[in-house]
Amino acid sequence: MDEVVDRARSLLGRVLHGHGVAVRITEVEAYGGVLDPASHAFTRTPRSEIMYGPPWRLYVYRSYGIHHCANVVTGPTETASAVLVRAGEVVEGRELAHERRGDVAGVQLARGPGNLAQALGLTLTDLGTDLLSDSGVRLGPPPDAVPPISSGPRVGVSKAADVPWRFWVTGDPTVSAYRRSPRA
DNA sequence: TAGGCGATGACCT
DNA sequence: GGTCATCGCCTAC
Numbered sequence: 001m002d003e004v005v006d007r008a009r010s011l012l013g014r015v016l017h018g019h020g021v022a023v024r025i026t027e028v029e030a031y032g033g034v035l036d037p038a039s040h041a042f043t044r045t046p047r048s049e050i051m052y053g054p055p056w057r058l059y060v061y062r063s064y065g066i067h068h069c070a071n072v073v074t075g076p077t078e079t080a081s082a083v084l085v086r087a088g089e090v091v092e093g094r095e096l097a098h099e100r101r102g103d104v105a106g107v108q109l110a111r112g113p114g115n116l117a118q119a120l121g122l123t124l125t126d127l128g129t130d131l132l133s134d135s136g137v138r139l140g141p142p143p144d145a146v147p148p149i150s151s152g153p154r155v156g157v158s159k160a161a162d163v164p165w166r167f168w169v170t171g172d173p174t175v176s177a178y179r180r181s182p183r184a
Numbered sequence: 185t186a187g188g189c190g191a192t193g194a195c196c197t
Numbered sequence: 198g199g200t201c202a203t204c205g206c207c208t209a210c
Contacts, residue, residue: 043207045207063205064204066203115192155191156190157191188207188209189205192202194201195202197200
């Protein structure tokens with residue numbers, strides 16, 4: 001299970017490219033797959049099947065009928081562990097991101113999982129994309145310097161919200177202080 | 185096959 | 198701080 005956490009932390013500072021917009025990841029949440037009751041993959045269903053596959057694939061799901069959220073499957077195969085990308089800083093394609101997100105402050109372009117997916121133009125059609133190949137959505141190499149990292153409880157989940165599996169770049173303005181789920 | 189329910193965000197008070 | 202939009206997926210008939 002520690003491996004899940006390590007992979008999540010290692011995503012911070014990396015750049016996620018999506019359809020003309022690139023985002024430096026500043027906030028993530030780890031999900032432990034078959035061992036984690038809060039994970040979509042806790043029960044194996046057609047929707048979560050993608051997470052049981054090889055790592056570095058994209059898992060996108062729709063929430064509340066409106067928002068898309070982007071996850072990176074961190075593998076290994078059959079463990080179904082994944083990392084939810086919660087926030088980032090737009091470092092490329094700023095204009096396009098504004099077009100998609102509307103007239104909002106720069107730091108808010110990709111703040112929150114739904115907003116981040118929208119800024120990158122991610123939809124269900126991107127489900128299963130290989131993030132290491134040179135496709136429309138891909139993940140950049142690890143940063144030269146590892147940023148300072150803080151951790152805390154996960155947001156919005158109704159189960160196992162007390163495990164400190166949310167990680168963010170300390171002091172980064174694109175990370176907001178999210179309130180805990182009222183249902184937790 | 186029908187009903188219930190979010191790994192959210194925006195807007196209202 | 199509280200409410201609500203809105204739809205695909207999961208679970209239970």
